[in-house]
Amino acid sequence: MSKPVRIYATGRRKAATARVFLSPGNGKLTINHREAPEYFRRATLLMILNQPFEVTETVNGYDVWATVKGGGLSGQADAVKHGISRCLNRLDEAKFRPTLKRAGFLTRDPRVVERKKYGRPGARKRFQFSKR
DSSP: OOOOOOEEEEEEETTEEEEEEEEESSOOEEETTEEHHHHSOSHHHHHHHHHHHHHTTOTTSEEEEEEEESSOHHHHHHHHHHHHHHHHHHHOHHHHHHHHHHHTOSSOOOOOOOOOOTTSSSSSOOOOOOOO
16 A cells, blocks of 8 residues: 655745645645634635635645744735645646646745835835925
């Protein structure tokens, strides 16, 4: 009897990094030793996690086990999505890569918060101008 396939990939978004393990199963999502609905309580974040499976038509086909750290919940959800997409790409590149690439799931989103500059109240905001 052969050992079940387990694929690993890293996903990143903003300040969040996710270690994602994908294995054949029935669609169980475990993030940081908790069920996905318990960790990501917002429905939109759960929808983000399922996008790679919906695009590749593999819903409930694989179990996901992920550890994610850094950033906020939104960045973490996108990091896990990126990791899942990369796992699916490694699983069957010829089959899944074109659809994942077309959906933009294999590209790491480079947008991060701009740093605050000295002499300013924010990154770009200026103090109120006083004529007199």
